Amino acid sequence: MLRGNDLISVRDLEKADIEQLLKRAEDMDRTLGAGRTLDILKEKIVATLFFEPSTRTKMSFQTAAKRLGAQILNFTSMESSSMKKGETLADTLRMVDGYADLLIMRHAAEGAARYAAEVCKHPLINAGDGGNQHPTQTLLDLFTIRKMKGKIQGLSVYLVGDLKYARTMRSLLYGLGMFGAEITLVAPAGLEMDPKMVEEVKEKFGTSVTQKTALNLSGADVAYVCRVQKERFADPYEAEKVQKSFRITMDALKGVKDDLAILHPLPKIDEMDPQIDATKYARYFEQAKLGVPMRMAIIAEIMGE
């Protein structure tokens, strides 16, 4: 299904496509777990274009491509390129498209990935376009949840934090909705999820979505936490205040389910007490690691290997 296509948005994916990717990611995970790598992309060149810095996501993609045997072509930041001199995004893309077999792009403009895919002949993967989409993150999140819990349907998943500005949360809400999770949104006042997004998921998938403002995780199987996007606040003190009032402390973990899994897209800053890292609930480093087999699955499926 994904073969030869781009991966731009979770909205483009059918449940069957995601099922296929989850299955493929399991295979990849087993391969990596056995200490093996693959060479199915031995002859291929994968280009990463990160117009906005994101060391973690870029490393995850590059690791995935290398584990499949591909060569990496890395287009580095704006300063070292001609973008500053006013080269259009389209021109840069056409050039890289001439060198590589697959392009992986992050860009600050919303919709940049869709636009880039129209410009390029080779397939393109969206590694984040401004506040809009980050589909590979959602896919790795679904993979993580299913691997840890054995299922997604009927699970009680709490999305906690700045739900207004975090694109991760919007895409994940959609993915969880599609797979029938019972979703609870917990956000500080003023940082609630876009009501149109909630409405879309409820109407499209018939999902139950509950909204809360109090930080109480007692019913959750999974708590997915994200930071307050301080850069989106006009007043940094206001951002600081909101973050402090919404910090997950050790106290917040009293009375939670024994097998609660706390996930986080990382990097985390001060939205969680660092002591939580040492508890059995903290599963975010495993989650980050699972990004590699999922991204291997995505690249392999797109390249038709």
Next chain:
Amino acid sequence: MGELVVEKIENGTVIDHIPAGAGLKVLNLLGIGDGTKVALLMNVPSKRVGKKDIVKISGRQLDEKEVNKIAIIAPNATLNIIRNSSVVEKSEVRLPKLLAGVSKCPNPKCVTNSEKAETKFAQEAKGRFRCSYCEMLFEAKELLV
């Protein structure tokens, strides 16, 4: 008060059933400043909608983009094409499934506002439109820039 008399047009287009007060907007979006003869009738009593505006444009028909723009402002408007002083074609405007190149994306961070990309908005439930690029959802009337 007597009947308001407006000269009939021989050839052209009459846009009827524009919501009262929106007629000027319709004129503006058509950008008629090129000497085309137009008539704007405001607050005309109407059985169907109470009061309405009517725009008459002489010697000109509308293209698809213009009709789509009118559909955003005046979703219930009707178009009458006049030839030799009689109506030869009557149609209702309809918001299309896809609005292409009709409006700017209201999201300032949308790539269509920084790169040379033609905007596309796909119709979803409740007559809302989603930008095919930034994926933001808008009410049709928000697309008037």
